[in-house]
Amino acid sequence: xxxxxSLSLLLIITxxxxxxxGKITGKVTLGHTENAFGAAVQIxxxxxxxxxxxxxxxxxxxxxxxxxxxxxxxxxxxxxxxDVVVNKPTQQINIDLEKITDAKALKEVxxxxxxxxxxxxxxxxxxxxxxxxxxxxxxxxxxxLLDRSGGVRIRQNGGLGSAVTYNINGMSGNAIRIFIDGxxxxxYGASFSLNSIPPAxxxxxxxxxxxxxxxxxxxxxxxAINVVLKKGAKNSLNASVSYxxxxxxxxxxxxxxxxxxGFTIKANAFQNYSDNDYEVWGxxxxxxxxxxxxxxxxxxxxxxxxxSFGGRLEAGFTNVDWADNFSISYNGSQDYNxxxxxxxMTKPYKGRFSEAMANVISLNxxxxxxxxxxxxxxxxxxxxxxxxxINDTVKWNYNWNGEKALGLYGTPILxxxxxxxxxxxxxxxxxxxxxTRAGLTYNITENQRVMVNxxxxxxxxxxxxxxxxxxxxxxxxxxxxxxxxxxxxxxISAFKSRLRANPFVKNYSMKxxxxxxxxxxxxxxxxVKENILSKRIxxxxxxxxxxxxxxxxxxxMFSAEKAxxxxxxxxxxxxxxxxxxxxxxxxPEQSNNFNAGFRFGPYDLNNHKITVSGNGFWRNTxxxxxxxxxxxxxxxxxxxxxxxxxxAQSVGFETSxxxxxxxxxxxxxxxxxxxxxxxxxxxxxGNILVHYNKQLPxxxxxxxxxxxxxxxxxxxxxxxxxxxxxxxxxxxxxxxxWLEVDRTTAQFPQxxxxxxxxxxxxxxVSFDARNILDEQVYDNFAAxxxxxxxxxxxxxxxxKF
Numbered sequence: 167x168x169x170x171x172s173l174s175l176l177l178i179i180t181x182x183x184x185x186x187x188g189k190i191t192g193k194v195t196l197g198h199t200e201n202a203f204g205a206a207v208q209i210x211x212x213x214x215x216x217x218x219x220x221x222x223x224x225x226x227x228x229x230x231x232x233x234x235x236x237x238x239x240x241x242x243x244x245x246x247x248x249d250v251v252v253n254k255p256t257q258q259i260n261i262d263l264e265k266i267t268d269a270k271a272l273k274e275v276x277x278x279x280x281x282x283x284x285x286x287x288x289x290x291x292x293x294x295x296x297x298x299x300x301x302x303x304x305x306x307x308x309x310x311l312l313d314r315s316g317g318v319r320i321r322q323n324g325g326l327g328s329a330v331t332y333n334i335n336g337m338s339g340n341a342i343r344i345f346i347d348g349x350x351x352x353x354y355g356a357s358f359s360l361n362s363i364p365p366a367x368x369x370x371x372x373x374x375x376x377x378x379x380x381x382x383x384x385x386x387x388x389x390a391i392n393v394v395l396k397k398g399a400k401n402s403l404n405a406s407v408s409y410x411x412x413x414x415x416x417x418x419x420x421x422x423x424x425x426x427x428g429f430t431i432k433a434n435a436f437q438n439y440s441d442n443d444y445e446v447w448g449x450x451x452x453x454x455x456x457x458x459x460x461x462x463x464x465x466x467x468x469x470x471x472x473x474s475f476g477g478r479l480e481a482g483f484t485n486v487d488w489a490d491n492f493s494i495s496y497n498g499s500q501d502y503n504x505x506x507x508x509x510x511m512t513k514p515y516k517g518r519f520s521e522a523m524a525n526v527i528s529l530n531x532x533x534x535x536x537x538x539x540x541x542x543x544x545x546x547x548x549x550x551x552x553x554x555x556i557n558d559t560v561k562w563n564y565n566w567n568g569e570k571a572l573g574l575y576g577t578p579i580l581x582x583x584x585x586x587x588x589x590x591x592x593x594x595x596x597x598x599x600x601x602t603r604a605g606l607t608y609n610i611t612e613n614q615r616v617m618v619n620x621x622x623x624x625x626x627x628x629x630x631x632x633x634x635x636x637x638x639x640x641x642x643x644x645x646x647x648x649x650x651x652x653x654x655x656x657x658i659s660a661f662k663s664r665l666r667a668n669p670f671v672k673n674y675s676m677k678x679x680x681x682x683x684x685x686x687x688x689x690x691x692x693x694v695k696e697n698i699l700s701k702r703i704x705x706x707x708x709x710x711x712x713x714x715x716x717x718x719x720x721x722x723m724f725s726a727e728k729a730x731x732x733x734x735x736x737x738x739x740x741x742x743x744x745x746x747x748x749x750x751x752x753x754p755e756q757s758n759n760f761n762a763g764f765r766f767g768p769y770d771l772n773n774h775k776i777t778v779s780g781n782g783f784w785r786n787t788x789x790x791x792x793x794x795x796x797x798x799x800x801x802x803x804x805x806x807x808x809x810x811x812x813x814a815q816s817v818g819f820e821t822s823x824x825x826x827x828x829x830x831x832x833x834x835x836x837x838x839x840x841x842x843x844x845x846x847x848x849x850x851x852g853n854i855l856v857h858y859n860k861q862l863p864x865x866x867x868x869x870x871x872x873x874x875x876x877x878x879x880x881x882x883x884x885x886x887x888x889x890x891x892x893x894x895x896x897x898x899x900x901x902x903x904w905l906e907v908d909r910t911t912a913q914f915p916q917x918x919x920x921x922x923x924x925x926x927x928x929x930x931v932s933f934d935a936r937n938i939l940d941e942q943v944y945d946n947f948a949a950x951x952x953x954x955x956x957x958x959x960x961x962x963x964x965x966k967f
Contacts (some may be wrong), residue, residue, distance in 0.1 A: 188252045189227040189487065190236065192259040194218045196243055202263055203704055205240035215429055225485060226467040228535040242266060251443055255487040264316050283370065289657075289666055290713035290723045291323040292335075292375040292761040292781045294318070300875075301365040304891070304932045305958065308360040308368065312391065314871055314893065316836035317375055317820040319779070322944040325442035325952050326414060327472030327503050329358065334375050335783050335814030336842040336867070337388020340734050340791065341755070345382060345392040349625065352734065355524030355552040358476060358499040360393065366404050368960070371397045376759035377709050377725035380653035380670040381605060383619040387731030387757050388785065391891070395842040397484075397491070403964040410934075410957030414440040428486040430493070437479035442470035442506075444952040446566075455567040467506050468568035469516050474501035482530075497526040508587055509793075509806065515586040516568065517560030525650040528549040538610040540668045548597040549614040553788065557592050558585045559633065588635040592632040595734075600624045602898055613659045618813055623649040625735050641683035646740040648756050649676040649732060649792065667712040674730045675704045678738055680750060685938055699750045708757075719769055723781075725761045733791060737808040746793075747807040757787040769948060773828040783840070785855075790814040790844075794863070812847040814862065815841050839868045864947050868898035883925050891919035891934075901949040930961040942951050 171574060186397065195201040208215035218224045222720065229252050236248045236259065243263035250259055283295040294315045301311050313320040319333040332342040344351040351359070362411030366503065371393050378386040400746070401424060407417040447464040455461055472754065476499025482492045494558040503516045532544035563571040565580045571576040584590050627645035656671035679700040686693055709727030733752045738747030763781030787878040790813075794806040818840020825833045840864045877886040897913040916939060921932035933956070935941065940954040 169385075175604035181758045187228050187230055187363065187539065189225060190227060190234075190250060190259055191223070191225040191241070191255045192261060194238060194240075194261045195222055196222060196240070196260055196261065196263050196265045199382060200265075202238075202240050202243065202261075202500075205238060205263070207261070208239075209844055210235035227485070228539065230539065233901065234247075238263060241560075242616060246726045256510045260334070263932065269289040286372060287717070287765065288499075288663075288713055288721065288727055289379070289668055290689075290711035291377055291762055292723065292726050292783065294371075294373040294375075296371040296373065298365040298368045300534070300667055300816045300889070302933060306365060306934075308363055308371070308393065309363060311365065311371065312349045312360070312373065313895075314510065314836070314873065315373055315777075316822040317838045318373055319838075319869055319945070320586050322951060323414065323946055323947055323949040324427040324467075324506070325444060325472070325473065326361065326438060326440040326469065327442070327501065328949075330361075331946075332391065333865070334373070334389035335785065335820065335838070336818060336840045336865070337376070337757075337787075338803075339793070340737060340864070341386070341731050342385040343378075343382070343384050343390045343553035343909065345384075345390065346601055347395055348382060348392060349528070349601060350384060351626070352524055353548050353550045353599050353623075354497065354499065355550065355554070355597075355728060356523055356524075358497065360475060362393075362438065362474060363393060363395075364406065364416075364436060364501065366418065367395055367405060367420050367434055375730075376761050376785060377727040378712055379668070379711070380655035380672065380753060381619050382615060383603065383605075383621040383651045383653040383672065385649070385651055385674050385730055385732045386752075387729045387755060387787070388759070404962070406961040408957055409956035412441050412444050412952065414957070424484065428483045429478075430482055430484045432480040432493075432495075433478070435475070436473040438486045439473040440471070442472055442952070446511060448783055448950070450948045451566055451583070453567065454571065456589070458574075463566055465566035468514070468566075469843060470506045471504045472501070483610075489531060491530060491532050493530045497524070497528070499524050505586075509948075512948075513586075514564055514566050514568075515558075516564045518556075518586040520557070521553070521555045522553075524550055526551045542607040543605070544611070545604040548599075548600065548601045550597075550601070552597040552599065554594075554595040554597070555593065556595075557593065558587060559587055559590045561590070578731075590633045594630045595627060596630075596634070597625060597627040599626075613663070615652075615657050617655045617657070619653045621651045627735065627739065632796070634890075637657070638683040643683065644679075644681045645735065646679045647676065647735050647738070648678075649674075651675075661850060662843075664715040665712070666714075667710070669708075669710045671706065671708045671871060672730075672756075673704075673706050676703075676732045676840045677702050679740060680748075689822050689918050695718045701750070703732060703754055703755065715877065719767050721765045723761070723765070724760075724765045729757050729759055729810050731757070731791070733808070734770040737791060742805070749807040750808065752808060754789065755787055755791050757785055770825075775826040777824045778822070780819065782819045783817070785816040787814045787816075788812070811844055813845040814843060815845050816842045818867075830877040830879075832877075833873070835872040837870045863901045863903050866900045866945070867899045868900075869896065871895040881922075885925040887921075887923040889921045891921075893917040893919075897943075900947075910944075910947055911942075913941060913943050915939070915943050928963055930963070932959045932961070933957070934959075 194205050195404060196202050201219050205218040206215055207224045216224050216226055227626040231252050234250050236250050238261050239245045240263055240925040243265050246263055262483045286293055286295055296311050296315055297660045312318050317335050317668045321333055330384055331339045334342055376389055377392045382390050382392060403421045405419040409415050416438050418436040422432045424430040443466045444467055445464055451465060452460045452462045456603050465557045468958050480493050480495035480496045482494060483489055500523045503520045507514055526548060527545060528548040532547045534542045536543035561581050563581055565571050596777045601623050607615055607617045610617045625647040628934050629643040647822045651674050653670055653672045655667045655668060682697045684695050684697045686695055707728045708732045711725035712894050713721055713723045732754050736746055738750060738752055740746050760934055764780040767777035768775050790811040792810050792811055822836045842865045844858045844862050846857050874892040876890050881888040894916040899909045899912055902908045902910060915937045917936050918938055919934040921930055923930045930942050936955045937953055943951045
């Protein structure tokens with residue numbers, strides 16, 4: 167590897183003198199006074215062009231030194247041609263166009279540019295691209311947007327701040343990797359989650375199903391969610407605050423400033439708070455009377471408060487000669503989370519809580535035409551220091567009224583273990599994480615390119631439990647994990663871009679080591695000895711994604727991958743705050759994933775627009791990593807480890823229909839149906855012990871959601887907008903245990919909402935009513951989510967200052 171890096175460095179140094187490039191920048195005006203917003207500036211004879219922004223500015227980068235003809239056109243002006251010589255890094259060319267006053271002289275100028283969303287879809291992956299403009303106006307969280315996307319199911323253990331897992335086409339939990347701008351979200355710690363990032367800060371969300379592109383080099387088995395934050399370098403300010411049921415307050419502010427030299431500062435902050443004191447009821451919500459009788463009640467959660475806050479400050483340069491983006495950022499976050507119950511709601515807790523804090527520093531750099539023309543480079547390096555604490559020292563049992571549980575003679579009942587769950591603990595987990603991602607893309611021709619990406623992840627975690635005996639408390643408990651994922655891919659488009667193909671290969675390697683104290687007796691004395699467990703893993707996977715456009719609006723896609731998923735630190739080392747017991751022997755899971763789908767549209771028929779898409783999928787997984795589920799029907803397990811099942815299989819389909827009328831009425835429907843079967847159990851040698859072919863419990867396998875929206879204009883005030891929303895979701899009954907005798911009831915929550923945009927487009931007020939029929943809903947059985955709730959939100963947006 168040293169030889170490889172040395173040769174690479176030598177090559178870069180050698181090539182650095184071969185190519186000199188510059189850029190043309192300037193301002194385009196109409197009649198010396200008016201900005202020519204929307205005008206097109208093109209290098210004549212090429213496909214290189216840019217569109218003038220609202221400030222009249224344009225910039226064309228990566229031009230080799232030489233002579234060019236600059237052609238500028240606008241629907242409001244006569245075309246203009248200028249000769250330009252690029253012989254220095256920046257060439258300033260201001261252009262003034264002659265405005266057309268005679269309407270007869272106007273000619274249609276049509277510029278078609280493929281959107282980022284369409285470009286991602288056409289690569290052949292089974293992918294949803296979620297845009298956030300409308301959500302930013304409403305009291306919707308990032309997880310709400312994902313839950314309303316086709317084939318995606320959010321699994322949350324309660325209200326705001328509770329544990330969340332993601333299910334995509336039958337693959338769930340840590341098989342789904344989450345990224346923020348390509349960086350694994352685990353780097354940021356428990357205090358920074360998708361719900362910490364308001365939609366107003368997000369450009370788009372990419373949801374890859376089953377097959378994950380190579381540029382997200384990581385061990386994603388069942389899919390990946392990549393949240394792309396806004397990169398705009400215009401001066402802007404956005405702030406919002408909302409208040410609603412269960413004393414829920416959420417706010418965020420985001421500001422960007424850029425000077426004429428490209429120096430850019432971005433700052434944002436968020437705050438979340440909720441008492442989460444919603445009502446719960448049903449089979450697992452009961453008090454035990456002193457005489458032993460079960461009293462089923464409807465009660466409020468009494469100790470389920472959650473609060474978090476954090477911020478991000480980023481400074482650097484954008485769109486300068488030596489970098490498209492260079493930035494250094496700091497991200498800090500904290501949270502406090504009261505834990506009301508374990509995996510089920512059978513036993514309410516009081517006095518069990520977790521705290522988390524993270525300080526993250528990152529360096530980001532990317533540049534097109536890096537060193538040589540057509541070579542693009544991007545890199546991000548992140549260092550994170552995390553501190554997580556779980557506190558559980560209250561020794562009494564409690565009932566759902568928040569009172570101490572009483573025995574037969576009216577005396578309070580002590581916990582068998584001296585705490586709410588397990589032994590008393592004040593456990594500190596300090597983690598240092600260093601995460602890097604680097605990628606090179608070389609554009610061989612306009613239709614071909616190769617990409618190399620490397621992601622490294624290093625974790626050093628130390629545990630200290632203040633409640634342990636002194637003999638072991640002073641012993642440093644260490645947890646170390648090192649992971650590297652490398653990928654190589656090749657992209658080609660042919661037949662006028664109707665055919666696109668993308669084969670790739672990935673390599674996965676990981677090493678874990680943990681040191682735990684063990685007390686043994688030697689010569690009649692207690693002695694602490696180190697128990698060291700280490701493990702190495704190395705696998706190779708590969709895949710393919712492709713699409714073919716039969717017609718302009720008819721496209722077929724296919725993708726396949728042999729995917730590897732390495733267990734993460736919480737699955738191996740445990741996480742007391744999430745009721746996870748460690749399992750050092752946990753192995754990786756492997757899956758053969760296939761997708762075949764289609765996309766028809768968007769079709770424009772007068773004022774009607776419709777898009778229909780569908781995808782069939784097959785996942786065949788060995789060593790599937792799941793939370794251990796009890797074989798006994800009514801056992802209330804409060805904590806459990808992750809374990810490897812034998813072979814599991816998921817086969818199903820999804821479909822989506824989106825309809826728009828006159829850009830004012832919007833309707834959509836998503837349907838997902840699959841089976842998620844536990845096929846076979848293996849022994850340590852890979853031989854089949856038992857053939858099950860049974861549905862995995864606690865897995866919703868048939869879901870439908872739909873939404874309606876209508877836009878009224880000039881309501882109350884001229885140039886204002888009033889949007890009305892309706893959303894519904896259906897979850898079919900699913901099994902809750904291996905015995906297949908217990909099933910949930912069907913769930914059908916419904917939401918209503920409205921938003922009013924004031925004429926100046928700066929203020930938006932929205933109102934949302936969630937679960938208006940107060941249905942009993944849960945994503946994981948016996949962990950109930952909030953019932954009926956109301957929220958009011960005010961949003962302020964300033965784009966020019």
